[in-house]
Amino acid sequence: MDFDIPEELQLLARTVREFVETRLVPLERQVEDADRIPDDVLREMASLGFFGLPFPEEYGGAGAGDLGYCLALEQFGRTSAAFSNVIGAHTSIGSMSIYLGGTEEQKRRYLPDLTAGKRIAAFSLTEPSSGSDAASIQTTATFRNGCWLLKGTKIWVTNGPIADVVVVYAANDRAKGARGGITGFIVEKGFKGFGVGRVDHKMGLRGSTTGELVFDDCQVPEANVLGGQVGSGFRTALGALDIGRVSLAAGAVGSSQHLLELGIAHAKRRQQFGKPIAANEAIQWMLADSAVEIHAARLMVYDAAWKLDRHERASLEAAMVKVYASEMANRVADRVLQIHGGMGYMKDSPIERAYRDARILRIYEGTSEVQRMIIAESLLS
Numbered sequence: 001m002d003f004d005i006p007e008e009l010q011l012l013a014r015t016v017r018e019f020v021e022t023r024l025v026p027l028e029r030q031v032e033d034a035d036r037i038p039d040d041v042l043r044e045m046a047s048l049g050f051f052g053l054p055f056p057e058e059y060g061g062a063g064a065g066d067l068g069y070c071l072a073l074e075q076f077g078r079t080s081a082a083f084s085n086v087i088g089a090h091t092s093i094g095s096m097s098i099y100l101g102g103t104e105e106q107k108r109r110y111l112p113d114l115t116a117g118k119r120i121a122a123f124s125l126t127e128p129s130s131g132s133d134a135a136s137i138q139t140t141a142t143f144r145n146g147c148w149l150l151k152g153t154k155i156w157v158t159n160g161p162i163a164d165v166v167v168v169y170a171a172n173d174r175a176k177g178a179r180g181g182i183t184g185f186i187v188e189k190g191f192k193g194f195g196v197g198r199v200d201h202k203m204g205l206r207g208s209t210t211g212e213l214v215f216d217d218c219q220v221p222e223a224n225v226l227g228g229q230v231g232s233g234f235r236t237a238l239g240a241l242d243i244g245r246v247s248l249a250a251g252a253v254g255s256s257q258h259l260l261e262l263g264i265a266h267a268k269r270r271q272q273f274g275k276p277i278a279a280n281e282a283i284q285w286m287l288a289d290s291a292v293e294i295h296a297a298r299l300m301v302y303d304a305a306w307k308l309d310r311h312e313r314a315s316l317e318a319a320m321v322k323v324y325a326s327e328m329a330n331r332v333a334d335r336v337l338q339i340h341g342g343m344g345y346m347k348d349s350p351i352e353r354a355y356r357d358a359r360i361l362r363i364y365e366g367t368s369e370v371q372r373m374i375i376a377e378s379l380l381s
């Protein structure tokens with residue numbers, strides 16, 4: 001077994017790390033206060049190819065595969081989660097739905113602009129009455145007069161309010177549900193009947209735009225049925241979510257590693273009772289436990305990404321790494337805040353932001369409970 005990361009992927013990770021440190025870290029406060037990533041920074045990220053990392057070069061991607069993409073997201077995890085979130089929703093689940101489920105014509109029509117970051121993508125499944133039970137969606141798709149009409153409301157769509165292209169999952173046959181009743185549609189911002197509703201105010205992830213999308217008999221041409229196959233949408237959504245879960249875990253590893261480094265530095269620097277707090281076993285164990293868990297999560301990410309790159313089925317590994325890394329990231333954030341004491345609780349500390357940002361990891365792209373359901377189902381089948 002070879003654990004070496006190929007040289008070109010190591011180079012990619014170093015490039016992202018340098019960009020994160022020089023360009024993004026200085027913007028953290030601005031993004032937090034404005035709740036927005038400046039447009040010129042998004043353009044710069046696009047020009048560096050960060051919106052097309054895993055996709056093949058024939059579609060304008062960087063050809064880094066899922067492992068390269070995860071290595072990059074690990075480095076993006078070292079700064080405000082807004083950056084990994086805009087890339088993640090665009091790449092892992094938005095554009096990825098088209099890459100995994102689209103026809104060749106759809107891939108050639110949409111992916112080059114998406115991988116170049118000229119257009120931003122989103123993935124829209126969740127509805128007010130359908131969260132964990134994603135197959136119960138109520139948004140309907142009806143074929144009338146040569147085109148599809150979408151009717152319903154989607155919520156909490158990451159990138160939704162800023163997206164140019166949204167892959168929307170709707171029910172063509174509610175009775176059939178996950179088994180042939182859900183279809184993916186490639187919806188463009190300008191389509192008649194498509195509207196952006198409420199933009200959400202969140203606990204964390206400031207700078208990442210999330211909101212409601214309204215489909216009022218939204219007209220979608222037949223050519224925009226994902227994969228040209230009515231009823232095949234749920235499978236595509238699950239495939240994209242596998243990659244989403246692994247890459248999200250990669251970001252969790254990066255943010256935890258960064259927090260651990262901040263925790264070590266603070267523990268060595270901060271003096272109480274006449275010695276650095278790092279001299280206390282209570283502090284050392286928090287650092288040691290964090291290092292162990294980060295190492296385990298990182299190996300799980302690399303293993304799952306490697307399997308995805310080999311086109312192996314990795315839904316089980318994706319669920320395992322998602323639940324482990326997201327819960328690990330919450331434990332690490334909590335410990336590192338504890339090591340910082342009151343200082344970690346203050347708004348001008350990056351720990352406070354990271355602590356809030358970590359909480360969402362256990363909820364979106366399938367909650368911890370849903371991941372455990374997937375794992376248990378596999379064990380018991």
Ligand SMILES: Cc1cc2nc3c(=O)[nH]c(=O)nc-3n(C[C@H](O)[C@H](O)[C@H](O)COP(=O)(O)OP(=O)(O)OC[C@H]3O[C@@H](n4cnc5c(N)ncnc54)[C@H](O)[C@@H]3O)c2cc1C
Pocket residue numbers: 089123124125126130131132133155156157158159202205210360363364365366367368369370
């Ligand atoms: C910031 C943010 C961004 C998001 N981005 C997107 C996006 O881009 N696209 C998109 O489609 N969706 C998005 N979502 C939606 C997200 O995927 C859902 O929030 C998530 O799947 C959980 O659904 P829910 O919030 O409705 O919780 P619910 O399904 O209502 O669950 C509530 C609680 O009950 C538990 N629960 C539910 N069923 C069971 C069960 N059978 N057994 C045990 N426990 C159970 C859950 O684990 C959870 O703890 C986003 C959400 C947020 C908050």
